[in-house]
Amino acid sequence: MTEKLGALSLLQVRAIMKNTFKEAIRSRIFYILMAFAVTMLGFAVVLSFLTLGSQKRVILDLGLAGISFFSVMTSIFVGIGLIYLEVEKKTIYNVLPKPMPRSNFIIGRYFGLMAVLGTNLLAMLAILSVLLAVFKGFTMAVFQAGLFIYMELAIITAIAIFFSSVASPVLSAICTVSFYIIGHTSSTFPDILVPLLRSPFQKKIATWFFHLLPDLNILNTSNLITYDIPIAEGFTLRALLYTGVFVSLLLLAACLCFRKRDLV
């Protein structure tokens, strides 16, 4: 009986995921951001001609930064509307009356968007690889960086989905972008904030807070690739777990909020 329920849940999640994929892939904002990302890759090549003796690294650095940034933008701007717009357009009423827990809807939406983002990321990494190959700077490590970008996207998308399940798109966008900025600046806490605090207790609290915030910078390995610095042993596995923990936490929160939400 439990096995049957589990299989049914999986089928439901898969169906929602498939629909989300189709919906997101047809979204105009997805193509606009992808066009921006491709333009950014082209721009990296143009900029590389202005540098001195570091053409390949400019293409690699700016290419990876551009891919990561525009993928995050895609995840935010597509993600924030995923739940809220369903409610606003009342299309969710076609799904919810079916014997399906609301959490399956959230999880299906999340994995659907992650599938779109994965496809998008692979396409952009392929373009970057071609550009690097043209300039004789191709390295397989680009795909390793891609894995870490995908982990970051997993967290950002979970944040976007969480906010989308409780707030309007504008508020969700503001909150998710804020989380993105916090996630990328929290690593400077020990350098900037902690020295400003006087009491050791405050310093301890700030340090705890720093460890609790999602640290997206730690998932950014693009800087290592430029110099062929190998990723520390055991880091990838821990990074995957770290991502998994945050994604589970945010999806759980989103499911709980959405379960209690009055949609009538």
Place this chain on the structure above:
Amino acid sequence: MTKGRAVRALGLAAVFALLACAFSLHVRMRELTAGYPDEYRSYYIPSSTQAKAFSLGYHNAAADILFIWFLQFYDWYNRSVRYGYMEHTFDVMTDLDPKFQEAYMTAALFAFIPLKYDYVYKFLDKGIEKNPDNFVLPYDAGCYAFFSEKNFERAAKYFKIAQDRNPDKALVRNLYAKALLQKGDLESALDYFRELYRIYENDTTPEGNYYRAAAVRHIWSTVNAIGERDIGKAVEDYRSKHGKNPPSLSAIKKEGLLSVIPRDPAGNEFGYDPASGRITCLTPFDPKKAIGRW
């Protein structure tokens, strides 16, 4: 023409008119600001810590962009504000990416143009410290000291670092030995030239031929320089004792000022002029004959 079309045409005309206004205004504003001195511009680059935070983790990409700006800005030689902001820009760039070799080398090059050697070495020293495996940066610093500043003591210091980091690089070994020679440490220079000769003794590649020939020439001149120095010192000691130059080189030996009279690299005696006290090598340099005789 219908009312709707008229409104659309009017709207379109208004859009074009406004664009034309914006265009002409911008052209005029550009003309007005073209004559401003450079100082009116306020360039602001945040501190390294802030720049790290603002770059949202893309430190290398931010360093690249700053480097490209740096190249364009400092490539304009007539700027009056050219050097005012250089150190800070360099610091931010290399704090964002401490392994950015081109940034260290380019900043040193820009500081070298007005011969600001203190900045040249400051920039390269940071790179040397932050990149303990990099031999190019100390080599670059050594080249500035050797070829331009003619500070051979400093050049030897940098070439030594470069050589320790990459002992297989003959170019660095050769320059290190030359720097030692120039600063007067003849024995150490000779050791390095001998080592260079041994490395390339049987190497018939163009590179091998070059370094072997260079080593042979330098060994010849260094052995001569050591001999001339030692005999010259003994002659001077003799003169201060007797008030006149020694009549021959054997007189120095008899006096006990030298236990062995040095010979030139070919094994011949040095020429000695008792009137002037001058010591010269009489054997002409012949690289083919000279190889392997010392």
